[in-house]
Amino acid sequence: MTISIVATQYGEPADSLAAVQTPVPEPGPGEVVVRVTAAGVNPFDAKQVRGQVGNDPAKLPLRIGGEAAGVVHAAGTGTEVSPGDRVVVYPATGAFAEYVTAPAPNVHAIPDGLDDDSAAALLLAGVTAADILATLGVTGDDVLLVHGGAGAVGAIVTARAVAAGATVIATASAANHDYLRGLGAIPVDYRGDLAAAVDAAAPTPVTAVADTVGSDQAIDVSLALVPADRIVSIAAWGRTGDGIVVVGGSTEESRRHRREAVPGLVADAAAGRIVIEIAGSYPLAETARALEAVSGPHPRGKYVVRP
Ligand SMILES: NC(=O)c1ccc[n+]([C@@H]2O[C@H](COP(=O)([O-])OP(=O)(O)OC[C@H]3O[C@@H](n4cnc5c(N)ncnc54)[C@H](OP(=O)(O)O)[C@@H]3O)[C@@H](O)[C@H]2O)c1
Structure with missing residues (x-):
């Protein structure tokens, strides 16, 4: 079994997040299952839990976390990664988890020179x-x-x-x-x-x-x-x-800008042209605290959640 953090209601993270246990996911065709080592924390995650970017009850329980770094656990047919590869998943759905499943185009190799925390916090x-x-x-x-x-x-x-x-x-x-x-x-x-x-x-x-x-x-x-x-x-x-x-x-233009930017960002971060500062890390069970930290004034840098 494996643990994921979900929002069971819209509200303050401390009142709204729960850890749920599910079987380790199996990849479908064109999908990759990644064992998460670090998930990037963004203000959007907190806004999502608070219902500030949509509060449809039908979407509960809501899987949260938009980006993660980790290691390929299993790769579905038609994918080009192998178990053991270091990868960053962006965009991700449900990255505050021990395992995340993503379509292959959202899974990008992490080059040497880029650590997992920085990769996890880079792309969004x-x-x-x-x-x-x-x-x-x-x-x-x-x-x-x-x-x-x-x-x-x-x-x-x-x-x-x-x-x-x-x-x-x-x-x-x-x-x-x-x-x-x-x-x-x-x-x-x-x-x-x-x-x-x-x-x-x-x-x-x-x-x-x-x-x-x-x-x-x-x-x-x-x-x-x-x-x-x-x-x-x-x-x-x-x-x-x-x-x-x-x-x-x-918009299609905005999505294209974002899609096209991924390889250059990964290369720039690996080469030190972009430096991602890490302000702190939280264990998965304390994801709510991470979301609270990123919501208000906070020290410079990104927070990551580590399973
Ligand atoms: N539309 C999108 O696609 C998208 C994507 C990502 C993020 N966002 C949004 O963009 C915002 C920034 O995200 P982020 O991840 O960069 O946040 P962040 O790392 O928390 O940075 C926020 C920055 O805002 C500065 N700041 C705070 N209050 C300010 C004020 N009154 N006037 C001027 N600067 C102020 C802070 O500077 P000091 O610490 O020096 O005070 C801090 O450096 C968030 O609202 C986020 O939800 C939108």
């Missing part, structure tokens, strides 16, 4: 960052303002935009400013007069905005700097009426 944030940059079409000529530049998504946006030659101004609390400088960005504190701080920091006018925060402050300041269609957000769902672009993998 990474493909989202890549989607933002591709949607904006950021080039070396841009002055890019990144809201939340030290967050999981924002740090990858920042690193890749700097690598593309763009000038990057990134917002964060003061404790993360040295980190942002290390990524090659000009840090700006979002607490206080953000418009004045960005104005003082920008060597030339801002030409594009990547928003990973979604606050009215972030969007209002951005709308004063660039046309609305030069603002791409992953969090300001309530501000689409302003003409900004919000991406979430729900």
Whole structure:
């Protein structure tokens, strides 16, 4: 038997998660069963459990966890991996578990040089960052303002935009400013007069905005700097009426950006061009605590859950 964490109701994670026992899954044709060594924790997981991204009772019990690293346990017919291969599963359904089953296209080899925790925490944030940059079409000529530049998504946006030659101004609390400088960005504190701080920091006018925060402050300041269609957000769902672009993998273009980004992200992480910081780990039985940690202010870096 094997253990998976599910939400039995929508609500606070501590009240809503349960460990269920099921037989070790068998792969169907084109499927891979992976023994999980680490699962990445994302704000979306907590929103899902709280019913903030849908609360259909018919979907309960809800399997949660969107990405995991591990070892191939069994491979179905028509797949190209073998038992024992180190792999990362993204997108995954039910990654907070000892075993996860995924269609073969969602199972990607982990190269040498990339550890399981980093692989488990890389792809959801990474493909989202890549989607933002591709949607904006950021080039070396841009002055890019990144809201939340030290967050999981924002740090990858920042690193890749700097690598593309763009000038990057990134917002964060003061404790993360040295980190942002290390990524090659000009840090700006979002607490206080953000418009004045960005104005003082920008060597030339801002030409594009990547928003990973979604606050009215972030969007209002951005709308004063660039046309609305030069603002791409992953969090300001309530501000689409302003003409900004919000991406979430729900259009064919967004899905294509995300799909196409996977090999480059894995290669960049293995080569150290993207560094995934791990803020902490939780045992599988404490998944609720992991979801609570990622919900509010937290130290920089990703959390992982380990079976
Ligand atoms: N649409 C999509 O496809 C998609 C995909 C992934 C994530 N998301 C969403 O995007 C958001 C960020 O995700 P994440 O994984 O990057 O989160 P994260 O790692 O927790 O990062 C959040 C960042 O936001 C910063 N921040 C907090 N309050 C702020 C404020 N008032 N103004 C400016 N910055 C502030 C924090 O900076 P300091 O620590 O320096 O304060 C932190 O670095 C979440 O809402 C998540 O659900 C959407």
